[in-house]
Amino acid sequence: MDASTALCATHPESPAEGTCSRCGTFLCERCRRWQAGRMLCLRCHKVVLGEKPSKRAMTALAFATLGFCGFVPGLVAIVLGHQELAAIRRGEAPGSGEGLAMLARNVGWFHLAMLVVVGVGLALRG
Incomplete structure (x- = not known):
């Protein structure tokens, strides 16, 4: 049926x-x-x-948070967040980590944008 x-x-x-x-x-x-x-x-x-979120989702969020101390860790958050979201869609990771992975990825994009803004500002200044 x-x-x-x-x-x-x-x-x-x-x-x-x-x-x-x-x-x-x-x-x-x-x-x-x-x-x-x-x-x-x-x-x-x-x-x-x-279910508990996966370690990758938690790690992505940690890197996104560390990005506020220096933009580079935020770039790692983009990659880890993207990988976690793909794993969730394939059913290979707990769906409970979806919100954390999206937050980490989006905060990572914010860090990338700020890195570009600071880089352009320094280039124009010097």
């Missing part, structure tokens, strides 16, 4: 819109939740959100 003819496991009166990418349960529109581009049932969504 495929999702187009299946019924929701929780709401048998509703046709399934898809299946949970984690456990395979048929889901209607009311039951499905999205995490890192994956459709999840309510139970799996709670499990995924309860």
